[in-house]
Amino acid sequence: MKTAFLGLGTMGAPMARNLVAGGVDLTVWNRSRQTVDSLCEAGAHAADSPEAAVADADVVFSILADDAVSEKVVVESGALARMKRGAIHVNMATVSVPFAQRMAALHAEHGVQYVAAPVMGRADVAAAAKLNILAAGDDHAIETVTPLLENMGQKVWPVGASAEMANVVKIQVNFMLAVAIESMGEACALGEVYGIETGKFLDIVTNTLFACLGYQSYARLIRESRYKPANMPATLGNKDVGLALSAANDRQVPLPLGGVLRDSLNEIIANGDGDKDWGALAEYAAKRARIDRSRERS
């Protein structure tokens, strides 16, 4: 079985590498050539264009920045038109619900199966092949690609027959992550004005009620006030919160926590910190109460 991979960014590169490591026959394309070369050394084939990459593939993976880039690389480049009838395209990016719906329809027109398979986990998790992968689309197509996906993640979670359902779940999850950060941020600010040291407090909660990855990974950033380099920059985080808010608004679901997140992320970006990790939600919760955590640490 021949496969292709479009988009070798922070997430895509380690994921593609794990496919190759699993013995998968993989042709890769990326906008910048550097990562392509490094993957070829590991055993992948290089392609000069998205079109060329997908031409012979039975299964095409892609993980691109957002709706616009996905549109460009998959559709406008001519790649989709070039895919074989009966091929399966597994889109692993976090895209909007309407875009997922439109892509599914477009692929159907071309006789290509469309599986949405966004992932949970950051770059280090991707490198360790420990991603959790959400998958939605045709049952049979998901079944076909599951063994491939298992090279990249610890578990594949089928979530429904309509492709966009996987994107909805991803949007829900990211919303919950952002809330968890904001929650730690506000709680720490409250504690500090009463002398509760943030590091000690986070130690307690992430070893008891919140002893889980979602909290532990961001507690680390908060404890050290270390928001750069960002795994998830505030600008991207705001895009994701925006996906949740607009999915909610499209079907009239009130989302009060979402409003709090969006306002705070916009404040972060407006104040020049859009390139900080969205863990900086905690920094701004403290800042509003005029707590300067970085100073305390010195």
Added chain:
Amino acid sequence: MKTAFLGLGTMGAPMARNLVAGGVDLTVWNRSRQTVDSLCEAGAHAADSPEAAVADADVVFSILADDAVSEKVVVESGALARMKRGAIHVNMATVSVPFAQRMAALHAEHGVQYVAAPVMGRADVAAAAKLNILAAGDDHAIETVTPLLENMGQKVWPVGASAEMANVVKIQVNFMLAVAIESMGEACALGEVYGIETGKFLDIVTNTLFACLGYQSYARLIRESRYKPANMPATLGNKDVGLALSAANDRQVPLPLGGVLRDSLNEIIANGDGDKDWGALAEYAAKRARIDRSRERS
């Protein structure tokens, strides 16, 4: 060493029982007699009044409903006045910050040590002696009572020398718990309008990013729409969120998530559901989007 225990409610009863089971010499008092008898069968001594209970005690534990009841049972009853000089009073209730400060001062006047030791965990956790216990106050006093506390919990977390600091941490933790519930509630409502079944979604998140007690215990309630009988009724939850908001307001800490929680809990109570567990935050998040989860399950 002689000890006493005031308040054998849902939490106090199993905690006292674990002290007795640990071989501690314990005299108990409770407003209603029934639980007292049951503890005496297990080996505790009964007292007819708070005063009588504490008279000979080296260490007095209490876990009473709120500030008002604590004041009544500990101070107004004459119990504090009756405690031995040098005795240690370990108050395990969730009380307000100003109340904790006032109690510490009052105890100092009477030559009694005051340790605040609120607990994390619900009744079943208390029964299993798996509580996490936050402790603040004089170092030496904490050291003295730690072996006793270890009969009731899996770990004692010292958080500071001022008694109220343990109450602050408890308030921070409960705030984070309420946010976690609201977060699941909003995320599930968002998912359902796109066909994501709440049970399946909660399965995914509580086995991946949020694989921790704080989320798992409430996910169970939400999945089954089972908010009665309540472990933490909305009314009590609102009191706790109120403690966070007022502690924050007293020292000018903005707490936007706190406002969302308070509004939703008040809506729950105003609509006659104050006796439901505060997990019902999720029910109301769904209700506002007109999702009737209980109907779907039938």
Added chain:
Amino acid sequence: MKTAFLGLGTMGAPMARNLVAGGVDLTVWNRSRQTVDSLCEAGAHAADSPEAAVADADVVFSILADDAVSEKVVVESGALARMKRGAIHVNMATVSVPFAQRMAALHAEHGVQYVAAPVMGRADVAAAAKLNILAAGDDHAIETVTPLLENMGQKVWPVGASAEMANVVKIQVNFMLAVAIESMGEACALGEVYGIETGKFLDIVTNTLFACLGYQSYARLIRESRYKPANMPATLGNKDVGLALSAANDRQVPLPLGGVLRDSLNEIIANGDGDKDWGALAEYAAKRARIDRSRERS
């Protein structure tokens, strides 16, 4: 000078009528024929298509439902392509900022001046020619159309040289209106639980600190719990709040009151009341506190 008018809805019809009454030579087009006939009796000329209506016009007015309808009627119909070079198109609808920018550019390509002139005031105000008209675009073009606009309104407010600036102001104003309604709604709910009758309270505030149209017109609806027929249905109101939120988000302006409005409007729509006037924000503020104002009145 020849003029045309596209869109004779609740607002457009009385506005066009006032132009005719002012002696202006006006050709009108509307999707449904009925209003056209009635205007012709008043002295207007009828056109069978947008294209036909604008063909000879020096100034074209339009007030259409939203971005999509404006696009369809003005651009896709071929009307813009048909306008005379040097003609002025005065778009009086409430449209989004990016749409206004795109329209301005598109008109420039066709050699047509584009003036954005959204209005403040409801249908009865339009009928009385008492609208306040915001105008943005080329100075000279605004000057040219001002005498015409004065047939429809009491005052023309020039707000800037870029067309979208008038739309921004209109979006700001509608945001403030929605906040004013929500503010009355929450205040009345608070009062009622202490026995303050809503009618009496609104009487006091709309005759003292808030003795202005924005408050008085909605106080009337709230006092009588009369939200149908709607002047501004909740669905349309939510669209307008959405314009504010997205304009704000595009340039990173936190808008906490906007989140409150959007959540409440979505709750209204989700619960089947999308056709009620957005004054129903007050009904839902009361409902959340389980105050049934309509019952009290019976």
Added chain:
Amino acid sequence: MKTAFLGLGTMGAPMARNLVAGGVDLTVWNRSRQTVDSLCEAGAHAADSPEAAVADADVVFSILADDAVSEKVVVESGALARMKRGAIHVNMATVSVPFAQRMAALHAEHGVQYVAAPVMGRADVAAAAKLNILAAGDDHAIETVTPLLENMGQKVWPVGASAEMANVVKIQVNFMLAVAIESMGEACALGEVYGIETGKFLDIVTNTLFACLGYQSYARLIRESRYKPANMPATLGNKDVGLALSAANDRQVPLPLGGVLRDSLNEIIANGDGDKDWGALAEYAAKRARIDRSRERS
């Protein structure tokens, strides 16, 4: 008829002066002597203590800072105990609902009528005798004091038979005022990033939909970024918003706009601007979007 006046602060002094100007026989007391002297020159009598001031009075007016000061000056000083049976005490301060209820009960025990009569209007309005005065309590007592109150205000608004009802209305009104400020603040911030000058925008809205005192008086502050000296310092404003939030919470009324106000006022105070007028809500709405209005003006 003999009257007394306790508390000659920013509001009390001009109000007392208007009583004297109306020919009322008035004995005044104030914590600091200076204003007393100035009023004596105008024709009032001086008293050395609250007790002495009220001894012979048929009607006692007071307007003191808050619950605590009112308690001290009226109750603890012995003044209430010294009032004549059948006298009427008109409390014109903004106090909390529970305090008003307790005061009414306490006065009843002493055989003194208690009328709550908080006022709407700032110091300049008080000086011009243009206050709007809310009055609640016994009908007959209100009738008796109305001619006296008319020396201080343009209108007396009776709002109910229970004294606290006037305080509720005052709390509702101040809540609405704060919302109006925040609303202008957010709208202006939104406008500025699109080039809409704040002064021009406020001109439009305060001459059209919001042509009323509540908006106009704060628009002036916002336009000039002039928040000192404060008529209503942010600290005091936060106290008033707190009265609304706690009155709402006591009877389970969700108040989402209240949460927004409280968070923003706390941010203002935490950042050292608690002595600025609460009009600074607008400054902080701009600051969060990194708009520096004061710089623009220079």
